[in-house]
Amino acid sequence: MSGRLVIGVDVGGTFTDLFFLDEASGRSWIGKVPSTRGREAIGFLNGVRQGTDDLSQVATVVHGTTVGTNALLERKGGKAGVIATEGFRDVLEMRRRDRPQTWGLWGQFEPVVPRERRVEVAERVLADGTVHQAIDPEEVKVRARDLLALGAQAVAVTFINSYANGQNERIAAEALKSVWPNAYVNISSEILPEIREFERTSTTVLNAYLQPVVADYLDRLEADLNAQGFTGQLLIVQSNGGVMTIETAKARPVRTALSGPAAGVIAAAHIAETAGFPNVVTGDIGGTSFDVSLIASGQTALAAQTAIDFGLVVRTPMIEITTIGAGGGSIASVDRGGLLQVGPESAGAVPGPVCYGQGNDRPTLTDANVVLGRINAERPIGGGLARLDVEAAKAAIAKHIGDPLGLDPVAAAEAIVRVANSRMAGAIRLVSIERGHNPRDFALMPFGGGGALHAGALVKEVGLKAALIPPYPGVTSALGCVIADMRHDFVQTVNRTLEDIDLSAFNSEIARMVEDGERLLDRSNVAFTGRDIHVACDMLYLGQTHTVAVPIHWIKGRALDRTAIRQAFEQKYREIYGRLLDGIAIRVLNLHVALIGRRPKLDLAVLAPSGGSIDDAKQGERPIYVDGRWHDATVYARHRLPVGAILSGPAILEQQDTTIFVEPDLQARVDALGNIIIEPM
Amino acid sequence: MTDLDPVTLAVLKGRLEQIADEMDATLFRSAFNPIIAEARDASHGLYHAGTGDTLVQGKAGLPIFVGAMAFAVRAVIEKSKRQGDLADGDVYIFNDPYDGGTHLSDFKLVRPFFRNGQVFCWLASVGHWHDVGGNVPGNYNPIATECFQEGMLIPPVKLFAKGEIRTDVIDIVTANSRLPNSAYGDLNGQINALDLGVRRLSALLDEYGDDTIDAALTQLRLRAAQLMRANIAELKDGTYSAEDFLDNDGIKDEPLKLALDLKIEGGTMTFDFSRCSPACAGPLNIARSTTIAACYVALKHIFQDVPANAGVLDPISFIIPEGTLLAATAPKPVGGYTETILRMIDTVFVALAQACPDRVNGCAYGTINALSLAGHRKDGRRWVMFSFFGGGHGGHPNGDGLNHGNAPISTATIPPVEILEAAYPVMFTRWALRPDSGGPGRSRGGLGAIYEIELLEEQADVFLFGERGRFAPPGVLGGGAAALNRFTVQRNDGEEETPPMASKWVGIKLAKGERVRLETPGGGGYGPVSERPAAAVKRDIENGYVSKDAAQAVYGVKGAA
Incomplete structure (x- = not known):
């Protein structure tokens, strides 16, 4: 083992955030450098060097990356080829026969692999796993050469019913080994042995599409780190919030699709639980969107699949993030029916809000916050601009909102904020109340630059218990990298009724997955403080379509019986729908196993402030507009506030990476770990 | 208040x-x-x-x-x-x-x-x-x-x-x-x-x-x-007409006419369906309420900002004479209502193409193709596989139509082949895009699909309820029509059978190993073919969306050597 330094690195679109932890001394510090889009490894190393000059002292670097996400969104992956069952090369392009929007018929879809590079071979497996037509390895080689001639760098083999029997896919993979010039050979029964050919095909093809780009990036990064004397472990954050080794990441780049935001949610769960709030809703306000995620009893909610863009479906467990189009750059308008709307149209980062002075003249949420005095126009966050143009923002609001609604510009600005808040509140209700949770049990944890401005209002509107703003909300994702556990997920479709399941095969399948997972954990060379095994099944009543994710209590060495599985299902089903449907058979669709290697948790006390006083922290007063009138709000330097400080609203707390607004009828206190807790007085 | x-x-x-x-x-x-x-x-x-x-x-x-x-x-x-x-x-x-x-x-x-x-x-x-x-x-x-x-x-x-x-x-x-x-x-x-x-x-x-x-x-x-009045006020005043046809009513093999005269005047709209065929014997009738609902759907595809609120219909009036197939009363059969409203929506698009050419699109594939295969398993249990199928969307001002989309009246997704094969004794032998099915134009219509299903049990009964077997989805503003809907049964003796009533067929007996094959229409084109760039046609040939022959015949572009 090398040194004792652990570094979390979150490479975002604009900034690369870093969190450094010296495990020997317990000291921690943060770093922030501009991202180097397209050559992310450069910004990464700049950031690392900013925080330490001796890479030989670094034990672990944990990396949350958007390289994969951006390659998908901008269609900048590698050139992949697809080998499909005869008659099925268009599965990827035909999707599930959907369209991007319910209303309007102007949808377009460009598959990541054009039809030209999708070929077919004669082979067929039936739904019960029987090989109906054997595969000819020679035909696979011929087709593979065709793909190579067309420039393919990676290949995906996606055969119908391969979830039930992967034999033909494995024979194809074997044949490909002698022809394909690199290791980028993907077979769908390995990547996702789960029923539903489009979702499996899409996930496998996106993996192949990302491989050349992500593997190349990670190789370069590792080489650069090593050249600087780094001999420790490089780990990558997956969309499920766990980390994986660089080898796994190169083989399964599709698992990084939501790497960045996942790390943030992991950090939020840990910070909030340590602060005494095991139930949290995270809220990330960016330029164009508001992303929320729910953590109940310290557990992050996972979604089974997500679409990165229309038709780009990735089916691997991911931190469930619900997104609505309401961010700082969201444009406010009055529609022709006279109704005020905020978003989903956005001015983005460029040209950005009116107050940026970069050419946009339609008012945004950020413009409203500037006019209301909640954002300090003289000291914008991010450092890119010297000051914000308040008058231009006010004029735009007057013209587009105030005049049509008969409001003065400041009242119009508050109207924009209220409508935006109500949309964000709707997203919070969606993940909390609509899932059966009581909002009074939950705290809101904003991260990203804009969240803390709206946190208090959202606490009031949804009826949440409190808002919690950690010491460094801007580097939450980097902090999450440092504390994320290692996680490996496995799935296998079963598709049998409970009565028809071959229990011994079922139990040995679980044992096999557990073994595979433990082997991966063993091989990672990471020191774990413990290991967890989660077993779950997707189950449903015979005839239903939507499954219920049922956690199954599983103990090593003890076989599961039908009663245990049935009871687990009925408990979960009743929890969700209230009543059981007696007399109808129960089906087990998929089996899931997750292996978790717990990594040491960061002692968050290292982030707590020492010293400071309320008087020291006072920066003066600033007029802010709220509830229909101007108030004089005290402005504080957040990091000079001592533990235990209690402030009543209206107040503004400023720090390098965010601005916190405490509304008049709320109070803020600094807890023992340096978090700001905003709650009703 | x-x-x-x-x-x-x-x-x-x-x-x-x-x-x-x-x-x-x-x-x-x-x-x-x-x-x-x-x-x-x-x-x-x-x-x-x-x-x-x-x-x-x-x-x-x-x-x-x-x-x-x-x-x-x-x-x-x-x-x-x-x-x-x-x-x-x-x-x-x-x-x-x-x-x-x-x-x-x-x-x-x-x-x-x-x-x-x-x-x-x-x-x-x-x-x-x-x-x-x-x-x-x-x-x-x-x-x-x-x-x-x-x-x-x-x-x-x-x-x-x-x-x-x-x-x-x-x-x-x-x-x-x-x-x-x-x-x-x-x-x-x-x-x-x-x-x-x-x-x-x-x-x-x-x-x-x-x-x-x-x-x-x-x-x-x-x-x-x-809001709706403001939208209508942006359209050129005038009366715009469109006509389209349903293949037949399933009983009598005669086309049924859907005709719309759409009058736009001073922020109001009148949908006049007086020239439509009278009520038919088969299940292609729809109730008056359904007719009005279908007009709402067509309008919301064009004016997406209008809410789901009755106020939207305040500036709109309807002339739907009693006795037409758009004002059915009991006990006229209405089971095939989806086909009739899809055709109505097409007439709204074609009519509005004259009033707001930059807001419309070529017609979508225009039939849901309700296909049912049913039989009994060896143990006597009954099985019914019932699905709707997809097709192409029309070309539009921003580009080519979507390949294999869902019907404009629905947001339905199609069940996966693997779910169907796991549940029913069938094997799909093809699930593919259908070349040359999109209507030509400056923006080409999206492609329909080919679905081919083989029976694995001894016997099954097949029912199909489709449309657009004789009247193809039209393009707009000079764009061409898409391919027709086509259904065939492939017998074990090599014979191929087609439905007597274009795309409607009842009580077909299928034996083990025999196949049904459904080829669905694409979408209609948008704008004249002459305005399509040659590079776009060449790309279509490379991807097999358009055959070399069709490229030559329709676009006058030679395929790559």
């Missing part, structure tokens, strides 16, 4: 919509049959206490219901007035298509929402059940001549009386379905959705006060009307 500030109004709009959306989500999650759970053939909303007009409707439900549900609620209001016994805790159930719109498969649950002893508004849930009896499993009977052959017909009756469930009603309804478990499961899902709506709406009323919500609902209607 309480005076309402614009901010509260905007906030309440979102809160009310969230209630309807959550009702949708509840049913999608818990429904039994895939037509609701996956195809989202369902809808929920809030309706006016006195008129039944749509106040708010969920955004995820089937588009056609957005217009149709108001008629269903109105039918219940009238029934309850006649009976004079409406009470808190009542829930009505029915599927009468003449009063409530659409077809027998759509079961509606309608519930009064009481505040202080008065009906404040109505909540309703509609969902497409898997089977409601009748002559054909899945209820798309292409040769029905009376609704009695299409399934059970339940008029509005109380499913709950003062909160007490009437299990005898459930017994009647489930006894009339081939899939009683499915019907029972879906019914439970709909009850859950209504319960949830009541809880959420009560909480909102408690939070804001009844007067405020009432004022918001009134305002939202006024603003919906204002």
Whole structure:
């Protein structure tokens, strides 16, 4: 083992955030450098060097990356080829026969692999796993050469019913080994042995599409780190919030699709639980969107699949993030029916809000916050601009909102904020109340630059218990990298009724997955403080379509019986729908196993402030507009506030990476770990 | 009336919509049959206490219901007035298509929402059940001549009386379905959705006060009307006409004419359907309520900012003469309503292409192709595989049409091949895009698909209810028509059979190893072929979207060597 330094690195679109932890001394510090889009490894190393000059002292670097996400969104992956069952090369392009929007018929879809590079071979497996037509390895080689001639760098083999029997896919993979010039050979029964050919095909093809780009990036990064004397472990954050080794990441780049935001949610769960709030809703306000995620009893909610863009479906467990189009750059308008709307149209980062002075003249949420005095126009966050143009923002609001609604510009600005808040509140209700949770049990944890401005209002509107703003909300994702556990997920479709399941095969399948997972954990060379095994099944009543994710209590060495599985299902089903449907058979669709290697948790006390006083922290007063009138709000330097400080609203707390607004009828206190807790007085 | 500030109004709009959306989500999650759970053939909303007009409707439900549900609620209001016994805790159930719109498969649950002893508004849930009896499993009977052959017909009756469930009603309804478990499961899902709506709406009323919500609902209607008027005012005044045809009514092999004369004048619109064919013997009739709902769907595809609120229809009037196939009355069969409304929507697009060329698109594939394969397994169990299939969308000002999309009246997704093969004794031998099926044009229509299914059991009965077998989806503004719908049966002896009535066929016997093959239309083109860049045609050839021969014949472009 090398040194004792652990570094979390979150490479975002604009900034690369870093969190450094010296495990020997317990000291921690943060770093922030501009991202180097397209050559992310450069910004990464700049950031690392900013925080330490001796890479030989670094034990672990944990990396949350958007390289994969951006390659998908901008269609900048590698050139992949697809080998499909005869008659099925268009599965990827035909999707599930959907369209991007319910209303309007102007949808377009460009598959990541054009039809030209999708070929077919004669082979067929039936739904019960029987090989109906054997595969000819020679035909696979011929087709593979065709793909190579067309420039393919990676290949995906996606055969119908391969979830039930992967034999033909494995024979194809074997044949490909002698022809394909690199290791980028993907077979769908390995990547996702789960029923539903489009979702499996899409996930496998996106993996192949990302491989050349992500593997190349990670190789370069590792080489650069090593050249600087780094001999420790490089780990990558997956969309499920766990980390994986660089080898796994190169083989399964599709698992990084939501790497960045996942790390943030992991950090939020840990910070909030340590602060005494095991139930949290995270809220990330960016330029164009508001992303929320729910953590109940310290557990992050996972979604089974997500679409990165229309038709780009990735089916691997991911931190469930619900997104609505309401961010700082969201444009406010009055529609022709006279109704005020905020978003989903956005001015983005460029040209950005009116107050940026970069050419946009339609008012945004950020413009409203500037006019209301909640954002300090003289000291914008991010450092890119010297000051914000308040008058231009006010004029735009007057013209587009105030005049049509008969409001003065400041009242119009508050109207924009209220409508935006109500949309964000709707997203919070969606993940909390609509899932059966009581909002009074939950705290809101904003991260990203804009969240803390709206946190208090959202606490009031949804009826949440409190808002919690950690010491460094801007580097939450980097902090999450440092504390994320290692996680490996496995799935296998079963598709049998409970009565028809071959229990011994079922139990040995679980044992096999557990073994595979433990082997991966063993091989990672990471020191774990413990290991967890989660077993779950997707189950449903015979005839239903939507499954219920049922956690199954599983103990090593003890076989599961039908009663245990049935009871687990009925408990979960009743929890969700209230009543059981007696007399109808129960089906087990998929089996899931997750292996978790717990990594040491960061002692968050290292982030707590020492010293400071309320008087020291006072920066003066600033007029802010709220509830229909101007108030004089005290402005504080957040990091000079001592533990235990209690402030009543209206107040503004400023720090390098965010601005916190405490509304008049709320109070803020600094807890023992340096978090700001905003709650009703 | 309480005076309402614009901010509260905007906030309440979102809160009310969230209630309807959550009702949708509840049913999608818990429904039994895939037509609701996956195809989202369902809808929920809030309706006016006195008129039944749509106040708010969920955004995820089937588009056609957005217009149709108001008629269903109105039918219940009238029934309850006649009976004079409406009470808190009542829930009505029915599927009468003449009063409530659409077809027998759509079961509606309608519930009064009481505040202080008065009906404040109505909540309703509609969902497409898997089977409601009748002559054909899945209820798309292409040769029905009376609704009695299409399934059970339940008029509005109380499913709950003062909160007490009437299990005898459930017994009647489930006894009339081939899939009683499915019907029972879906019914439970709909009850859950209504319960949830009541809880959420009560909480909102408690939070804001009844007067405020009432004022918001009134305002939202006024603003919906204002928004629609502003949209219409942007169109060139004039009368725009379009004609299209259905292949036949399944009984008599003669085309049925759908004709629209659309008059735009001073911020109002009149849809005149006087020149349409008279009511037909087969199931291609639709009720007047369905006709109006279909016009709403077409308009919302073009004016996407208008809300799901009855106010949208305030500046619009309809001329739908009695006796035409767009004003069906009992017992005219209406089971194939989807085909008729798809054709109507096409006429709206073609007519509006003259009034607002930069807002329209070529027509989509225009038929849902309801295909049912059914039989018995060796152990005697019955199986019914019933699905709708996809096709191409029309070319549009921004580019080529979407390949393999869903019908404009629906947001349904198609079940995966692997789910179908796991559930039924069939093997798909092809699931592919259909080359040369998109209508040519500056923007090419999207491609339809080829689906080929082989039977693995000894015998099955096949039913198909499709359209566009003789009249192809048209392009607009000089764009060409797409390929026709085509259905064939491939016999074990090598013979190929086609339906006697273009795309409608009943009672085909299929033997083990035989195949059915469905080739669906693409979308119509947008703009003249001469304006399509040669590079785009070459790309189409490389990807096999357009064959070399077609490229030469239609676009005059030679394929790459």
